[in-house]
Amino acid sequence: MQLDAKIPEGPIQDKWDSHKFNVKLVNPANKRKYEILVIGTGLAGASAAATLGELGYNVTVITYHDSPRRAHSIAAQGGINATKNYHGDGDSVFRLFYDTLKGGDYRSREANVYRLAEVSSDIIDQCTAQGIPFAREYGGLLDNRSFGGAQVSRTFYARGQTGQQLLLGAYQALARQIKLGKVKLYARTEMLDIVLHEGRAVGVITRDLVTGEIRAHSAHAVVLATGGYANAYFLSTMAMASNATAAWRAHRKGALFANASFTQIHPTAIPQSDDTQSKLTLMSESLRNDGRIWVPKKEGEERPPGQIPLDDRDYYLERKYPAFGNLVPRDVASRNAMTVVEEGRGVGSRKNGVYLDFAESIERLGKAVIEERYGNLFEMYERITDENPYEVPMRIYPAPHYTMGGLWVDYNLMTTIPGLYSIGEANFSDHGANRLGASALMQGLADGYFVLPYTISDYLAPLLGTQPVPTDHQVFAEATQDVHDRVDRLLSVNGGRTVDWFHRKLGKILETHVGMSRNELGLQKALREIPALREEYHNDVRVPGENESFNQSLEKAGRVEDFFELAELMALDALNRRESCGGHFREESQTPEGEALRNDDDYAYVAAWEFTGVGEVPNLIKEPLEFEYVALAQRSYK
C-alpha cells in the first residue's frame, strides 16, 4: 500500500488557500441530500457536527455520555494557543508553526501544522463571538499568557477552565442545531463497529447503553472524533470512559493506525496514593513557574521535607538544565522525575513522587500572591491528598495524559478508508512526537470548525444523487451480527476475574515497558506479556449481567478488549522506532548527557500500521516526512 497524504502543491503559506479553492464543493441546496455520522462530542466532534449542521448537511451525532457536554475536552485547564499577536511580541503564523513542529520533535507534517497555525486565529474569533468568557484586560481586550515551549504570549484562557468553556461553546452551537433539527443526537450510545461497503465507510453499529439495543446507522460519510487512548495505561489523567474502541474498530476494518507509541506523559500529576486508585489527577503545568522541584540527595530519606537541610536536597532540574531549570518541556521533566524515583529517592509514603516546593516563592512573593495565582489548584490538591501545600511541599509525579498517535489521516483528515474521517486527538496529525501545552484545544477546534467542514465536500460532491446504503443491506446485517456475537462472547466467558483486574495488569505492563523510557528488551517482554494476558482475559474474565440492560461492566469489557490489541501495537511501534524523539525515549538512543537523540536518517517518517489479524504482526507502511521550511535540529534546554 502506498500512502498519499494529498498535500497540495505550492508554497506552504498558499497550500490551504489553494486547496480550499480546488476541493469539490457541494452547493448549498444539495447539502441537505447528504447524511453524515459524527462519533464523539468533544471539542472536535461537537464543533464539526455543529458546523456541518449549519452548512446544511443532515448530521447524526453519537456519544456514550449522557450529554455532549461531558466529553473529556472539558478537563483541559491551561488554555488555547492562537497567533493573534495581540501582545505585539512578534508572534506570527510561521512562529506558531515552527514552535509546534519543533516541540513535536520534527515528527509531524509541515503542511498540516502550518494550516493549524493559520486557522488558530479564526478559532479565537469564533469562540469569543460564542460568548466564551475568556480572561480580559481592564480595557476590555483579551488577555494572554505564555506557556511552555513558546517565547511569546499567545495562550488565551478562561481561568483554569479553558477546556470546559470551549467545550460548552461547541456544545451550545451543537444544541442549537439539534433544536433546528439539522443534527440528531444519540446520547448514551456507543459505537461498536464501522460498516464498509465496496471499500467505503457507509455507517456504524451502535449499542444503546440503556437498553442494550444494537442499532445500525447509515450515512454518506463517517467522522470519528473519539479522542485519545491514554487509558490503555489504566492509570492516566483521562476520564474513566475514554477509550479507543471506535478508532480501533476502524483500524481493524482497514484504517491505518499511526505512531501508536507516541504518548505524552505529563510531569505534574498527583502521585498514586493507594492500590485502589482509579485515575490520576493533573495539576496545571503553570505550577512549575513558581514551584521548585527537588528530591532528597540520599536514598531512603525518612525525614519530613521541612527537616531536610538545603545541602541534602537535590534540585535536579535546576542542576542539570541551568538555562530552563524547572521549566524544561514536559517530556524532559517527566523523564527526570522517573529517574530519581527509580534511584530510590522518591518522596511520600510510597516513594513515588518528587517535591514541588513553593516555600521560597511564598517567602519571596508572599502567601497572598501565591494564593491568587494557584489558590484553586492548592485547594484541589488539599482535597485529594489532605496535605496543605502552603506548608508542606506538593508531591507530583508524571502521568499519561495525551496520545499524539492515532488513526492515520491525509491532508483532508480522511483515513485510509474512503469516507471515514478522523479529527481531534483521535487522529495522529499535528503534534508529532510531543504536543505543546495549549495546543490540544487548538487542534480539536481547528479540525472541527475550520478544516473538516471544507475538506469533506471533496469526498461528498461526487456522491450527489446516491442514497446511503440502507440499513437492511447485508453489510449492516453482518456487522450487526458481529457486534451481537462479540457481546455474547464477552458475557459468556464467566471467568474468575473482573475487567478492572485485567485492565490494571495491562496498565502495569505498559507503564513499565512502554512508559516514559523504553528499551529493546522491555518492549520485547511487553510483546510477550500482552498477548498472554489477552489470552487469559478471553478465558477468565467475568462480565456480570446481560446485554439488554444498563450494564457498565459490559461497556468496560469491550473497551478493555480493544485496549489489549492496541497496547500490543503501541509496544510494537515503540520497538520499531529505534530512536528517541519527543515523548518516545529509547534508552539505546541518547546523547552522552542522557538526552533524547533523534535519528533523522532512518526514522523521519510516520509509522502507519495495517491490521492483519489479532496476534498477527501488522504491516508497516511508512510515510516519509520532508522538511522544506524548517531545519532539523537537536532540541537543547541546557
Place this chain on the structure above:
Amino acid sequence: MTTTDKGTDRGSANRRRPWAIEFYSSAVVKKWVMAITGIIFLGYVFVHMLGNLKLYLGPDPTGVFAIDHYGEWLRELLEPFLPRVGALWIIRAVLAASVVLHIHAAYSLTVANWKARPVRYQSPREYLVANYASRTMRWSGVIVGAFIVFHLMDLTIGTVNPDFVAGDVHANLIASFSRPVVAIFYIVANLLLGLHIFHGTWSLFQSIGWNNPRFNEWRRWLAWVFTAVIVVANVSFPLTVLTGLVT
C-alpha cells in the same frame, strides 16, 4: 437514547392564550406576583401596626380614644373626593385581590413542586441552609390565612366577638383580647406571621430580581428588623390587654 424519547414533559410548549394568562402561567411570574402582592401585604401590615399603636395613646381630653379617632379618620379618608368609607373599600378591594392572587399562586406552585418530585427521598434529608421559615412557608401561610379570617370576623365584622360594637375600636379590642384563648391565638398567629414575613421579605428581592452587590447583604438585615418590629408590636397588643396594662 435519542433526543426525543425521554424526560417527563409536564406541559405544552406552544402556548397560545391571551397574554395575561400566558404571562401568569409561568412559575417565575407566579413568584413575581407573590412578591408584588407580598409587598402590598407588608406595607399593609406595617401601616396596620402603626395604626394599632394608637391603642397606647389612650383617650384625649374629651374622653375619645385615639384609636377611635384614627378609625373614624380612615372611614373619612379622601372625603369628599370619595364617598365616606370609599377609600377604605378601595384598600380592601386591593387587599382582597392580592390575597386571591397570592393564595392561588402559592397553591398552584405547591402542586407543581410536589409534581416535580413525585417520588420523595427514601432516606432522611439534611439541609445546609434552608431554614425553618423557608421550609414552613406553606404551613405558616395557611395558618396566617385562617387567622386573618378569624381576625376579620372578630374585629371588623364582629361575628365571633359577642361584645362587638361597630366603630368602637378600642372597646372591641379590649373585649376581644380579654379572652385568654383568643389572646394566645393572636400571639401564636403573629409569631407565625413573623416567620412568614421573615422569609418573604428577603425572598421577594430574589423573586423580583432586585439584586445588587451593593445592597444584597442588607436584605437579610432588613428582613430581621422588619420582622422584629412587626412581631414585637403586634404581640404587645394582646399581651398588654391580657395583663391589664391597657384597659
Place this chain on the structure above:
Amino acid sequence: MNITLRVWRQDNPDAPGRFVEYDAPDIESHSSFLEMLDVVNERLTDQGEEPIAFDSDCREGICGMCGLMINGLAHGPQQGTATCQLHMRKFEDGDVITIEPWRAAGFPIIRDLVVDRSSFDRIIEAGGYITVPTGSAPDANLILVPKPAADAAMDAAACIGCGACVASCPNGAAQLFVAAKVANLNLLPQGQPERWTRVEAMVDEMERYFGSCTNHGECEAACPKRISLDFIAMMNRDYIKAKFKNRRLAGQRS
C-alpha cells in the same frame, strides 16, 4: 476503615427500588468516595452479583457526570466538592453511609444511582447559546468586554451541569442551573441580541420539567462550583422584563 453502605438498588426505570445493605471492610481512607464504590463493585462482581451502577467520568470535578445523594446531602458532606472529589477520610470508621440517586421528575432513574439528566440538554437547546454560524465571527478584539462583566460571566459559566441544585432543592427546581447559563450569556455584550428571547425560551423549557424556586438557597450550598443565588435573581428580572419586551417586539396587542 470499615463502613456499611445502604445503597438504593433499582433494576430499571419502572422497577421498584429498595435499599440494600453492604459491608465494606478495609477501605483506604485515601480513597475517593467513588473509588470506595469501585472496590465494593469489584467484590460484588467476584461474588457473582451485579455491581452498583453509578455515573462518573473525569473524576476531577469538572465533567459533572457524577452525583449522589450521600446521607441526605447532594454530593455529600463536603461543600464545594463534587462526589468524585469527596474522600473517605471525611467519614469515620464504622459509619453507615446511605446513598440515593438524585430524585426529580426531570431526572428519571435509569438504574440504581444513575439518572437521566437530558432535560438539561433540552433547556440549553431552547436558547442556551449565542447564534454564531462558524466562520461568521468578527475579530475577537472588536468585541470589548469589561473585565467585571467577563469575570461575572465566568463565575456563572463555571457550572458543570451535575444537577445537584435540582437534587438538593426541596422543590426539585433547576433555577440555579438555568440561571447560570442565562447569566453567562446575558452578561456579555455578545449575548445581548438574543438576551430576551433566550431567557424566555430557557425558563419556559425549564418549567416543563422542574419545580419552582422558593429561595431556600439549598442549591447554592450544594453546588460543587459555588454558583451564586444572585444569578437566579438576575434571571427572574430578565424573564419578567422579557415577557413585556418580547411582547412589544412582536407587536402583539392582546
